[in-house]
Amino acid sequence: xxxxxxxxxxxxxxxRKRMRDAVRTYDRSLDDLxxxxxxxxxxxxxxxxxxxxxxxxxxxxxxxxxxxxICMLPSYNDKLPTGLERGTYLxxxxxxxxxxxxxxxxxxxxxxxxxxxxxxxxxxKIDNSVRYLRGTAFFDWMAERIETAINDPQVKGINDTxxxxxxxxxxxxxxxxxxxxxxxLPMGKGFLATEGTLGQDLSELVMAPxxxxxxxxxxxxxxxxxxxxxxxxxxxxxxxxxxxxxxxGFNIAAHLPISTLAAPKYKGYxxxxxxxxxxxxxxxxxSMFGKxxxxxxxxxxxxxxxxxxxxxQPFEQLISGRYLGEIVRLVLVEAVRTAGLFSGELPEKLxxxxxxxxxxxxxxxxxxxxxxxxxxxLFQSRHPLxxxxxxxDIYFVRQVAQLVSHRAAAYxxxxxxxxxxxxxxSEGLSPSTVGRIAIGCNGSVIEKYPLFRELCQSHLxxxxxxxxxxxxxxSLEIAVESAIFGAAVAACCLD
Numbered sequence: 001x002x003x004x005x006x007x008x009x010x011x012x013x014x015x016r017k018r019m020r021d022a023v024r025t026y027d028r029s030l031d032d033l034x035x036x037x038x039x040x041x042x043x044x045x046x047x048x049x050x051x052x053x054x055x056x057x058x059x060x061x062x063x064x065x066x067x068x069x070i071c072m073l074p075s076y077n078d079k080l081p082t083g084l085e086r087g088t089y090l091x092x093x094x095x096x097x098x099x100x101x102x103x104x105x106x107x108x109x110x111x112x113x114x115x116x117x118x119x120x121x122x123x124x125k126i127d128n129s130v131r132y133l134r135g136t137a138f139f140d141w142m143a144e145r146i147e148t149a150i151n152d153p154q155v156k157g158i159n160d161t162x163x164x165x166x167x168x169x170x171x172x173x174x175x176x177x178x179x180x181x182x183x184x185l186p187m188g189k190g191f192l193a194t195e196g197t198l199g200q201d202l203s204e205l206v207m208a209p210x211x212x213x214x215x216x217x218x219x220x221x222x223x224x225x226x227x228x229x230x231x232x233x234x235x236x237x238x239x240x241x242x243x244x245x246x247x248x249g250f251n252i253a254a255h256l257p258i259s260t261l262a263a264p265k266y267k268g269y270x271x272x273x274x275x276x277x278x279x280x281x282x283x284x285x286x287s288m289f290g291k292x293x294x295x296x297x298x299x300x301x302x303x304x305x306x307x308x309x310x311x312x313q314p315f316e317q318l319i320s321g322r323y324l325g326e327i328v329r330l331v332l333v334e335a336v337r338t339a340g341l342f343s344g345e346l347p348e349k350l351x352x353x354x355x356x357x358x359x360x361x362x363x364x365x366x367x368x369x370x371x372x373x374x375x376x377x378l379f380q381s382r383h384p385l386x387x388x389x390x391x392x393d394i395y396f397v398r399q400v401a402q403l404v405s406h407r408a409a410a411y412x413x414x415x416x417x418x419x420x421x422x423x424x425x426s427e428g429l430s431p432s433t434v435g436r437i438a439i440g441c442n443g444s445v446i447e448k449y450p451l452f453r454e455l456c457q458s459h460l461x462x463x464x465x466x467x468x469x470x471x472x473x474x475s476l477e478i479a480v481e482s483a484i485f486g487a488a489v490a491a492c493c494l495d
Contacts, residue, residue: 027338030396037331041403044295047462050414054463056293057418064289066262071285074265075227076179078277079493080255081235083115084108090150090164090217091487092142092206095171096189099124099142101149103158104488106235115236116485119158122149131190136205138193143209150215165220167487169228174202177268179490180219220491225442226253227281228486233440233479235489240438242419243479246412247443250313250320252286254419255279260426286415287316294318294411299330306353315415319408321358321445324401329356331400342393347383356383358445361401364394365450372398408445409452413459420464420474431468440479447478 044050064072086108093100102121109115124145133141149155150164173185181203186194197205203219210217223231230243230253243253258266258280266274291314296304303317303326304310317323329350335341349355360382367375372394379397380388389397416439424434446453457476464473479485 024340024344026340026344030335030339030341030392033335033339034396034399037400038403040297041407045407045410045459047459047466049295050410050417050459050463051466053293053411053414054418054421057289057415058421060289060293061418061422065260065265067264071283071288072261072265073283073285074258074261075223075281075283076176076269076273077221077223077227077231077281077490077493078258078273078279080238080240080279081231081489081493083235083238085235085489085492087165087492088119088158089220089488089491090146090166091484091491092146092166092168093171093483093487094142094169095126095483097126099126099130099145100484101146102484102488103149103155104485105158106488106492116232116488118481118484120149120152120154121484122152128190132192134192135194135196136209138191139205140209142206143213143215146210146217147213147215150217163216163218165491166217167221167223167489167491168202168206168219169223169225169483169487170202171225171483174222174224176222177201180221182222221487221493223486223490224251224253224283225483225486226251226283228490229253229440229442229479229482230255230281230486231489231493232482232485233438233477235485235492237438237477239436239475240440240477241423242416242437243440243442243482244412244416244446244476245443246320246441246446248321250287250316250443252284252415252419254282254284254423256282256423257426260422284419286419287313287320290315290318290415294414299327299334302330303327315411319412319445321443321449322354324404324408324445324449325356325358325361326354327404328361328397328401329354331404332356332397335396335400341396342385342389343387345385345387347385350383358449361397361405362449364398365401365405405449405452406455409455410459412446413456413463416456416460416474417463417467421467431464431473432470434469434473436470436473436475438475438477440482441476442479442482446476453478 085106087106089104091102091104100121100123103119105117105119107115130141172187174182175185176182181201183199184194184197184202202222207219226243226245229245230240234240241255245251256279258277291311332341336344336346363378364375371391375394376389424431453476460474461472465471
């Protein structure tokens with residue numbers, strides 16, 4: 001546990017008489033509220049309680065491993081890279097706001113050389129004009145950008161084959177039908193590309209306009225972002241068996257024995273694949289688990305009650321960048337109204353749901369300036385008050401943010417531990433014999449939020465050791481540019 005973070009928030013010279021004479025009185029002091037916030041958020045984080053949460057998650061996995069079309073989804077990726085594969089590939093990364101096309105060189109494990117290298121990469125902004133492209137027009141737009149990328153003079157001299165093997169990291173729902181194909185599903189986020197194309201093969205939708213342009217490309221693989229992260233990290237570290245995506249959203253991919261999932265989960269899979277596959281990359285959609293597993297506070301319950309889809313992603317609502325700022329905001333609103341935070345003035349914007357960005361909290365936590373001057377200026381610029389917030393105000397905000405983010409890191413550790421236990425059992429191993437595994441990590445929260453990964457690692461060490469594993473049985477490792485590298489590695493695993 002972190003040492004107690006409570007210090008006196010009010011100046012010690014503020015007399016009781018002045019408090020009685022104040023124009024407005026409050027239900028409690030900021031000291032009292034901060035103590036309550038600390039108690040509620042830290043109480044569940046003892047190792048024994050986190051282990052109980054892990055066990056309850058494992059109980060929730062059981063029915064979903066037998067039958068579910070929204071979580072514990074097997075892919076067609078059965079092989080992990082050896083790290084010795086070599087070649088040049090075209091990697092595509094389609095996200096909510098950017099389309100990236102990169103030439104990736106995989107050099108294998110060679111002394112003195114980078115195993116993976118982006119030779120050339122072009123990024124294209126996906127604004128509303130692109131999101132509103134209907135049906136095949138969106139894929140025509142993609143093909144035009146692919147053509148521009150491979151016609152770059154630097155690229156023309158690279159490819160020593162007639163055709164680029166192409167890997168696609170697709171950050172949207174898809175009903176996968178093979179390693180390189182899948183039926184496109186509603187994309188959300190304002191995209192109109194599925195108008196008239198819903199249910200069609202994504203691979204063909206991309207390849208058709210490429211063929212019209214006579215582009216030397218061939219679709220080799222389609223992966224989601226969590227699988228891409230696992231594959232990219234596994235290329236450099238062969239002990240990798242999981243990948244965590246924790247930014248705005250949350251997900252985990254796992255490399256599991258195919259027997260972990262029941263036969264109905266492989267409905268429609270070709271017999272040849274089933275006969276030769278021993279393991280499979282599984283998209284767990286872990287964000288959807290955790291209801292009645294993780295202890296919540298009144299602020300968590302308030303967030304859930306006003307959510308557009310209550311209880312749909314209970315785990316994500318406790319740990320992802322989309323929600324950490326909102327949990328803190330709800331505490332701050334209560335603090336203004338009941339404990340005199342910001343002298344009782346609620347910044348106008350702060351009354352709006354999701355107006356407190358998790359990135360703002362991260363920046364405030366990192367401020368080491370005297371008197372938190374940078375944090376004060378940052379908060380005032382984004383949530384103006386008639387009088388800038390005081391040191392005591394920003395101290396309170398920072399402490400609440402630290403408590404919320406620390407709880408998130410601990411809960412994530414419990415989630416990872418539950419999947420580690422699932423894999424250990426499925427492999428017929430015990431915690432003492434499973435050996436070290438690595439987890440590829442990607443996303444703004446786990447990569448950049450102050451001390452988040454370190455706190456999660458510390459809790460993981462406690463949980464795995466308590467389960468009988470050797471110290472440091474799980475290692476959280478950042479997977480740089482995982483979507484791009486993972487798309488290329490997914491293609492290389494086929495060669």
